[in-house]
Amino acid sequence: MDNCAGLVFRVIFLGRKILKRMFIKPVKRTILFLIVSLVLLMLFGGCSLFGGFGSGDEKLYSAQEVVSLSPGSEDIQYDEIPLSGSSGSLKTLALGDTPRDTYILFSNLEDNSVFEASPKNGTEAVSVKERIARYNAQAVSDSAKNRGIVVGSGSAEKVYSRASGDLDESSGGEPSITGDDIRFWEAITEETPREIPATCRKVVVKNDGSQGLSVWVANESFTEDDETGKINQTMVDALAASFLDPSEDRIYEWVTDIYGEEWGSHDFPQELLSAYDTDIDGTLVDESTGPGWVTVLLYDISGDGFPKPNEGRIYGYFHGLHNLIRLENSYSLQDYSAERVMISLDAPIFAQKDSDSAQWNVSDYYPSEIISTLAHEFQHLVFFYRKNVTFNIDTAIWLNEMLSLMTEDLLSDRLGVPGPRGVNPLDGTSGEEGNFLGRLPFYNAYPDDSLVDWGELPYDQYQSYSTAYSFGAFLGRNYDGARLFRAIQNSPYGDYRAVEDGLQAVEAFHAPDSVYAGIGSLSFNDIVVRWGVANLVSDTVQLSPGLALNKGTTDDGWFTDSLGYRLGSIDLSKYYRASTNTQSLLTGLRVYSNKYDFPEIVGDYGHIYYHVGDNISGILPLDFSVPSTFRATLIRRR
DSSP, X not given: OOHHHHHHHHHHHHHHHHHHHXXXXXXXXXXXXXXXXXXXXXXXXXXXXXXXXXXXXXXXXXXXXXOOOOSSOSSEEEEEEOBOOSSOOOOEEEOOSSOEEEEEEEEEOOOOOOOOOOOTTSSOOOOHXXXXXHHHHHHHHTTOTTSOOEETTOOOOOOOOOOBOOOOBXXXXXXXXXXXXXXXXXXXXXXXXXXXXXXXXXXXXXXXXXXXXXXXXXXXXXXXXOOTTSBOXXXXXXXXXHHOOSXXXXXXXXXXXXXXXXXXXXXXXXXXXXXXXXXXXXXXXXXXXXXXXXXXXXXXXXXXXXXXXXXXXXXXXXXXXXXXXXXXXXXXXXXXXXXSXXXXXXXXXXXXXXXXXXXXXXXXXXXXXXXXXXXXXXXXXXXXXXXXXXXXXXXOXXXXXXXXXXXXXXXXHHHTOOGGGTSOTTOOXXXXXXXXXXXXXXXXXXXXXXXXXXXXXHHHHHHHHHHHHHHHHHHHHHTTHHHHHHHHHHSSOSSHHHHHHHHHHHXXXXXXXXXXXXGGGOXXXXXXXXXXXXXXXXXXXXXXXXXXXXXXXXXXXXXXXXXXXXXXXXXXXXXBOOOSSTTOOOBSOOOXXXXXXXXXXXXXXXXXXXXXXXXXXXXXXXXXXXXXXXXXXXXXXX
């Protein structure tokens, strides 16, 4: 029995004694006793913090008399609050004599989905065509149809393409592909395919002949002059240079350095493009239609032009369909395979210059977003080959998107683009106050959003992207960045277990003694809670690994991993809190000070932050019940 209920019954018991001593007839005394008891129960019977919150079996808060607050620095202390009992009894929490600002983090650790694994030496592997169908169906059902970056309030559309045409070689010795009869097909619906005539405007080959890139532009999107909203050769050259350079490392080398090759050998020669021969020689032009090349297609995705205010657009996408061997007259989407290792990008977005710029520059806001998208989508391509083809497993959208978002983050300073952090890419500190850029403003507003359930509506997708980035940003800055994400990619799992595998790999690499000792034994639930704590205290600098998001100005604020990639500092208090109310100027995480304001639903692996009070010490009485899937964590800070 909790203290609140105990108090009620003690008062009732005392009242009964007093009534007995009064000179009132037994019948009247009984009636009066029942009335007083009913009033007291109505007044005090419902004093639980999470009364009616969530679903499932509930447990009542039962804090131990002393909670050992560790780990963490002297400035930040945190630990789990034990929860026990089904009917519950309220106990006191001893906070010691030192006054501190006190919070409770409620984390919904609902069991995660486990995705089927079909190792090659297993009993029966699912065919890769079925795996691709699941991959695409999952994307459609979760409204992340093209795995692209979606902005504004629009929704993504399925896009497929098919290519055919003649190939020529330029007289200058460098291979090129010309001809207006090269066609791709966009099928927003299977019944109404849209023909996209396109011309190859750029071919780049590594000096050692190890890799090639062909950049194609839809004819309707290209201009020989400087027509507003269309792609010219300067833009094509800038895009190509960001992805592949004959003699320097660019997006291609950086992404494959972290995650591995984008295409290679596999066990499905009848269904998928074969592994390519990396010895590119005089037959290079002929090979450009098959594997061995990365193709980038620039066109007006969905034919909707540049977005008007509050409209949404697809910036780019990768689709595993194009890695399939094309069928003819099969009356299936496979008829539209481009038979290319290919990425598509939106031409009107890339062609948009800043309003105050006299001329287009690749560093302008929208062009730089497309360059970041190119890195994002290239990770999806590698992920598809590694997870869906090599391991032949189903994969969670959130895991795939988290790696792509972190690819943008890891390459931000190298590409000179703000990326999902939304801070000047040359600034490793947490940036200026009042930041509304990047992914984190939406996380500030919705920390209770599910990490693992991908949003179905455009607005929900913004939350999903922001939550996936926030989690990835925490992982990268605390557990060796690119090395961790490489291990996650190489894990034979496509769900939360890949994160646990990654932590084990990082610990093993740095063994026996390092700051990463012990992280391999952490469960996914443990990591989710640490993420929640780190977000709340991100304005505190120089915290030890496991809580760190902000290095302040030391070493310019950069977190540098063992592979040499850098991640900038994050302070959530500096970001606006995104809201449908455009007048809102709130900053920082949504933190509640009133239990009755809590959201009715908290997504799987979502958080609620409760501010108990500032400068609190001594005995703290609290009264709340928590659903059985939740963990409560006490956080105290100076």
